[in-house]
Amino acid sequence: MTDVRTRFAPSPTGFLHVGGLRTALYNYLLAKKEGGTFVLRIEDTDQSRKVEGAVENLVDTLAWSGVQYDEGPGKEGEYGPYIQSQRITLYQKYAHQLVGENKAYYCFCTAERLKEVRERQIAAKLPTAYDRHCRNLPKSEVEKNLKRGEPHVIRMKIPLEGDLTFNDLIRGDVTISHKILDDQVILKSDGYPTYHLAVVIDDHFMKISHVIRGEEWLSSTPKHVLLFGYFGWDVPRFAHLPLLLNPDKSKLSKRQGDVAVEEYRLKGYLKEALVNFVALLGWNPGDERELFTLEELTKEFSLDRVGSSGAVFNIEKLDWMNFEHLRRKPVEEVLRMLKEYLANSDFKEKPFTDEYLSSVIDTMRERMNFVKDIVEKSPYFFSPPLSYEPNALSKRWKRSSSEHLKELGEAFSALNHPSTEDYEKALHAVAEKLNIAPAELIHPLRLALSGVGSGPGLYDILHVLGKDESIRRIQAAIERIP
RNA sequence: GGCGCCAUCGUCUAACGGUUCAGGACGGAGCCCUCUCAAGGCUCAAAUACGGGUUCGAUUCCCGUUGGCGCUACCA
Numbered sequence: 001m002t003d004v005r006t007r008f009a010p011s012p013t014g015f016l017h018v019g020g021l022r023t024a025l026y027n028y029l030l031a032k033k034e035g036g037t038f039v040l041r042i043e044d045t046d047q048s049r050k051v052e053g054a055v056e057n058l059v060d061t062l063a064w065s066g067v068q069y070d071e072g073p074g075k076e077g078e079y080g081p082y083i084q085s086q087r088i089t090l091y092q093k094y095a096h097q098l099v100g101e102n103k104a105y106y107c108f109c110t111a112e113r114l115k116e117v118r119e120r121q122i123a124a125k126l127p128t129a130y131d132r133h134c135r136n137l138p139k140s141e142v143e144k145n146l147k148r149g150e151p152h153v154i155r156m157k158i159p160l161e162g163d164l165t166f167n168d169l170i171r172g173d174v175t176i177s178h179k180i181l182d183d184q185v186i187l188k189s190d191g192y193p194t195y196h197l198a199v200v201i202d203d204h205f206m207k208i209s210h211v212i213r214g215e216e217w218l219s220s221t222p223k224h225v226l227l228f229g230y231f232g233w234d235v236p237r238f239a240h241l242p243l244l245l246n247p248d249k250s251k252l253s254k255r256q257g258d259v260a261v262e263e264y265r266l267k268g269y270l271k272e273a274l275v276n277f278v279a280l281l282g283w284n285p286g287d288e289r290e291l292f293t294l295e296e297l298t299k300e301f302s303l304d305r306v307g308s309s310g311a312v313f314n315i316e317k318l319d320w321m322n323f324e325h326l327r328r329k330p331v332e333e334v335l336r337m338l339k340e341y342l343a344n345s346d347f348k349e350k351p352f353t354d355e356y357l358s359s360v361i362d363t364m365r366e367r368m369n370f371v372k373d374i375v376e377k378s379p380y381f382f383s384p385p386l387s388y389e390p391n392a393l394s395k396r397w398k399r400s401s402s403e404h405l406k407e408l409g410e411a412f413s414a415l416n417h418p419s420t421e422d423y424e425k426a427l428h429a430v431a432e433k434l435n436i437a438p439a440e441l442i443h444p445l446r447l448a449l450s451g452v453g454s455g456p457g458l459y460d461i462l463h464v465l466g467k468d469e470s471i472r473r474i475q476a477a478i479e480r481i482p
Numbered sequence: 483g484g485c486g487c488c489a490u491c492g493u494c495u496a497a498c499g500g501u502u503c504a505g506g507a508c509g510g511a512g513c514c515c516u517c518u519c520a521a522g523g524c525u526c527a528a529a530u531a532c533g534g535g536u537u538c539g540a541u542u543c544c545c546g547u548u549g550g551c552g553c554u555a556c557c558a
Contacts, residue, residue: 011558046557111556118555127484128554153556171487180485180554188556195558219486219553242488242551249550277494280507284495288506307495310551314493317508327521366521377519392518442517454519 004036005209008062008069009199011043012054015260016061018313019214019244019252022278026241027212028067029279029301039206040072042083043199045192055083061261065271066294071206079206084198091193094201094231095154095186103230104186107134108145108152129182130155154187156196156227164222169210169239169303176222184223196220200227203236212239212303215310239303242282243310252313264318268370270329273322281311291324323369334361337371345375347382359464363456378455381464384473385451388481392453396443402478404434404441405448409474418467420459427459448477 006027031038071077098104186197
């Protein structure tokens with residue numbers, strides 16, 4: 001078998017779509033699994049849709065995700081350039097070659113005429129397609145129009161009879177009748193190719209072995225197969241991926257939530273979680289494992305375990321995966337992310353030691369879905385409470401609490417470098433002395449320390465905060481709470 | 483409208499004709515643990531779209547219906 005070469009070929013619309021990430025991932029996974037090459041190619045043949053900085057953004061976001069390409073913009077290989085707008089003459093040459101071989105033809109129809117034809121077809125309830133007006137134009141007329149500089153496109157000739165079958169690795173054989181195929185424009189009047197021409201030429205010259213792309217391309221694949229045949233080139237293998245859907249099952253769109261990978265990145269999702277999540281949208285390992293690293297995916301991936309029906313992008317499961325990946329991260333890495341978050345927060349002026357922050361991370365491990373939760377769910381680790389949650393106060397703070405806490409504070413003062421166990425022992429001793437249940441101390445103390453009624457274990461909070469700070473907060477609470 | 487693709491719990495999915503009263507996960511409900519909140523453990527509710535075939539036997543194969551989606555541009 002020849003070398004596996006796959007490609008991700010997005011058009012630079014300004015951001016990387018999560019569906020695009022999955023397509024890129026599957027291409028990457030197959031290439032890596034087979035020891036092949038993964039290519040990034042930019043399909044920017046539509047001049048009207050140019051977006052400034054879109055390529056850089058795409059490359060950046062892809063790099064963030066960890067789905068690294070071997071050849072592409074900035075990583076020139078043997079088969080570049082990898083940006084289609086830099087390959088225009090290639091496409092033009094082959095489009096004209098096809099005209100010379102009578103497999104394509106010049107078309108001088110105006111946009112107005114095309115529109116008219118279409119409207120007439122719609123009115124007559126006929127399928128809309130080009131009426132092939134220019135397909136058999138006399139040579140003399142073509143020459144005359146060309147000489148006059150009439151605007152024109154090049155259309156491919158579709159056989160008038162018969163049908164075409166191609167194999168899709170995910171869907172099996174797909175057959176379509178030539179009759180319903182349009183004489184597709186392959187070279188536009190501005191000299192740029194359409195997708196259909198460019199994709200065939202590039203996949204051929206870049207020696208792509210597997211075309212893995214979204215299902216929206218399934219219908220136009222017969223045209224591509226025809227073109228490969230016209231050029232006398234081998235047809236690559238195709239695998240058309242099921243679409244990613246909105247909760248209402250329509251094609252995943254911006255209207256119903258975030259579709260840009262960048263948005264998820266900004267919201268604090270881990271690349272590990274996002275990659276793991278999209279990998280499982282349409283693929284599964286065949287057993288009950290769900291949590292994978294990119295390396296593990298590379299080992300396990302196989303196209304024949306890719307399903308064929310669309311998958312709803314379910315944020316709740318993504319959140320769970322983020323939690324799972326986050327809790328598996330080494331403290332040092334979470335620490336790095338936490339510091340980055342703090343640097344942009346209200347606490348940026350406060351000097352926290354790595355040791356302190358690491359202990360906060362340890363106590364918050366099971367309680368955070370995102371790194372930002374460490375701060376948002378437990379701000380009391382970063383500054384003393386300024387107020388006390390009213391509900392918890394009325395439920396947990398008794399008339400005698402001030403007196404009890406005073407006693408506790410004194411007991412804590414006597415402690416020397418206390419461990420979590422030391423705090424626990426001291427608290428139980430005080431409870432016994434006062435002849436009350438430990439809970440009578442625990443809840444008010446939690447309020448005094450954190451200002452809220454829920455959070456990590458009390459002794460952990462004490463230990464993280466340290467003796468001095470804990471005592472300060474106890475005193476502050478006694479003064480402030482009646 | 484035409485053509486194509488798809489169809490298992492709310493969602494992601496497993497079951498490659500028969501160890502299946504259809505398994506797992508997310509989410510939901512409940513219980514346990516417990517100083518609270520989580521985490522964890524246990525339990526529960528929840529699906530083969532419908533109708534025909536083929537077969538000793540269909541979630542699985544075939545046909546039809548229905549539904550969803552995609553394509554139907556000088557956009558990709």
